[in-house]
Amino acid sequence: MDADCFLGEHLDTLPLGGAWWVGFDGQTPVCYAGLARAGKKWSLTRAGVLASHRGHGLQRRLVRARERHARRRGATQVSSYTHAGNYPSANTLISCGYRLTKHWRSGGSTFLTWSKDFA
């Protein structure tokens, strides 16, 4: 997957009324992530890292950056969901302190919902 394709696939699904991040390696966009707001409960929406740049902690950094942004703006909770088979995303969320709150099925797939409360 090249960089243009990678971003183009997801641009129309980035959150409206929230914020998003794009990380660059030189001139090349290599990762992105979105954050949506609903009162004091925010959600991590969408994230991706270019295949050539995976496994270096970029997703974790994107989670942390979005948490900081949300906390500074009064968030009391951040949540997210993953496909049940997305082990890298699940591992990132678990190691960042998220807990599994429910699992649900849609369109033949199983999804997991995760959340983290801020003290």
Ligand SMILES: CC(C)(COP(=O)(O)OP(=O)(O)OC[C@H]1O[C@@H](n2cnc3c(N)ncnc32)[C@H](O)[C@@H]1OP(=O)(O)O)[C@@H](O)C(=O)NCCC(=O)NCCS
């Ligand atoms: C999921 C994705 C964003 C991860 O990005 P990344 O920058 O490579 O992730 P990181 O390097 O931060 O690693 C995340 C965690 O996954 C773990 N991991 C990496 N590959 C793994 C694998 N094949 N199986 C299980 N865990 C794996 C890492 O060890 C790390 O866990 P840790 O924080 O406990 O050490 C990336 O693979 C991707 O863009 N996938 C396609 C799109 C997608 O699935 N987006 C997320 C939708 S929720």
